[in-house]
Structure formats: structure tokens, C-alpha cells
Amino acid sequence: MVPSPPLPPPIQPGSKESLRSAALEARKAFVATLDDASRALLEQQLAEHLTALCASARVVAGYSAMGSEISPQVAIEEARAVGAVVAFPAFANPAKPFRFLAGDPLVPGPFGIMQPRPTAPPVEPDLILVPLIAIDSRGARIGRGKGHYDRVIGRLKRSGAKLIGVGWPMQRLEATVPADPWDVHLDAFASPEGLEWFGRSGRAH
Structure with a gap:
């Protein structure tokens, strides 16, 4: 168990934009305190908390971590090992909603984020690991502010996907x-x- 670095002071209530800015800075500052081994061990611990969910899913959607985002890659590999189809977001057109394509993120997309090849088959995940900048006790999420995920995951949630x-x-x-x-x-x-x-x-541990 890696001792966690000290957490920054709690982020105070404010507008979504001020919360986004404060949470992003707190995330960057936290990750700056981690060496590679500590970060890898924390990402392994993340995967352990997702093991049961991934094992019970048919299609697990991950994301390609950027910068100070935590990587779900260990959890994704575990899901693949127990037979789940693994998918990632992929844009064919940056002005249109992305689709989840089955396969590894091997090529850069229009926003510089790695995504599956455009020839990979589209799938509908039943478990979606969603990147975020902040989240509250109701599950309200702050993302990058472009609305890409909101345009896609609402329909999947209504059809039973866990977010x-x-x-x-x-x-x-x-x-x-x-x-x-x-x-x-x-x-x-x-x-x-x-x-x-x-x-x-x-909180389940």
C-alpha cells in the first residue's frame, strides 16, 4: 500500500468553471507528487476496485488517459483477460458524437487522443469508465466542458449501461x-x- 500524498484543501463551492479550474489544478498538483512506481501502484489499486464490475460486463469501455488523468489501463486489461470486449471512444468527425469502437487505441484522433482504428467494429458498452475533472455526491460530473461524453452516454445509460x-x-x-x-x-x-x-x-472497498 503506497502512502497517499497529502491532499490539497477542499475545493470550495462555486461556478462550474471555477470548480473545473480548481479541481484541475489540484489534480495536477497531486500527480506531480507521485513517482512512476507510486502512480502505477495506485492505478493497480483502482483496478482492484473495478475487478468485479469488469468481470460481470460484456463490453467494457475505457479511455486513453492524458496528462494528469488516472489511467484505467490495468482494469481494462483485466476485463479483457476474463473475456470482455474492450472498447474506446473514437471520433470520425470532431463535430459529431464519438462512437465506442472495439479494439485498442492505436491511432491519434482529431483531438490528439489515441483511439481505435476507424475500421474497428462499433459496440455498445454495458460498463463505461468515464474520465472526469471532478464529481460530487450526486454523480454530477465536470468534464473538459465540450459535452462529448454527455452526448453519448445518456442513451447508453437509459439502455442499462453502468457509468x-x-x-x-x-x-x-x-x-x-x-x-x-x-x-x-x-x-x-x-x-x-x-x-x-x-x-x-x-463506500465499498
């Missing part, structure tokens, strides 16, 4: 995130510290 936000511990805010009508609330938040289901009591 699991993934991040470092300080990305779970005590402050309430102001939600717009089009924002899609997530079902749970996973970090190296555990898996928290929103609308249920307690």
Missing part, C-alpha cells in the same frame, strides 16, 4: 457541482481508495 467515473481521490468533491439540464449523472465513482455508488449508503 463509472474514474479519478484520483481529490476529484470527488464535497462541494455541489452545478448541473446543466443536459448533464448526465454517473452511477458511481472509482478511485484507488474505493468504489462509491451514488444513491447508496457507504
Whole structure:
């Protein structure tokens, strides 16, 4: 067990943009305290909290981590090892919603994020690991502000997919995130510290 670096002071309530900025800075500052071995061990701990979910899913969607984002890659590899189809977001047109394509992220997409080849088959995940900048106790998420995920995951949630936000511990805010009508609330938040289901009591470790 890696001792966690000290967490920054709690982020205070504010506008979505001010919360996004403060949470992003806190995430960068936290990751700057980690050496490669500590980061890898924390990402392994994240995967351990996702093992049961990944084992029960048919199609698991991950994401290609950028910068200070926590990587779900260990969890994705575990899902593949137990027979799940693995998928990642892929844009064919940056002005249109992405699709989840089965396969590894091998080519750069229009935003510089790695994604599967355009010839990879489209799939509908039943478990989606969602990157975020911050999330509150209701599952209200702050992303990069472009709405890419909200345009895709709402329909999948209505068809039964579980939406699991993934991040470092300080990305779970005590402050309430102001939600717009089009924002899609997530079902749970996973970090190296555990898996928290929103609308249920307690935190599962």
C-alpha cells in the first residue's frame, strides 16, 4: 500500500468553471507528487476496485488517459483477460458524437487522443469508465466542458449501461457541482481508495 500524498484543501463551492479550474489544478498538483512506481501502484489499486464490475460486463469501455488523468489501463486489461470486449471512444468527425469502437487505441484522433482504428467494429458498452475533472455526491460530473461524453452516454445509460467515473481521490468533491439540464449523472465513482455508488449508503472497498 503506497502512502497517499497529502491532499490539497477542499475545493470550495462555486461556478462550474471555477470548480473545473480548481479541481484541475489540484489534480495536477497531486500527480506531480507521485513517482512512476507510486502512480502505477495506485492505478493497480483502482483496478482492484473495478475487478468485479469488469468481470460481470460484456463490453467494457475505457479511455486513453492524458496528462494528469488516472489511467484505467490495468482494469481494462483485466476485463479483457476474463473475456470482455474492450472498447474506446473514437471520433470520425470532431463535430459529431464519438462512437465506442472495439479494439485498442492505436491511432491519434482529431483531438490528439489515441483511439481505435476507424475500421474497428462499433459496440455498445454495458460498463463505461468515464474520465472526469471532478464529481460530487450526486454523480454530477465536470468534464473538459465540450459535452462529448454527455452526448453519448445518456442513451447508453437509459439502455442499462453502468457509468463509472474514474479519478484520483481529490476529484470527488464535497462541494455541489452545478448541473446543466443536459448533464448526465454517473452511477458511481472509482478511485484507488474505493468504489462509491451514488444513491447508496457507504463506500465499498
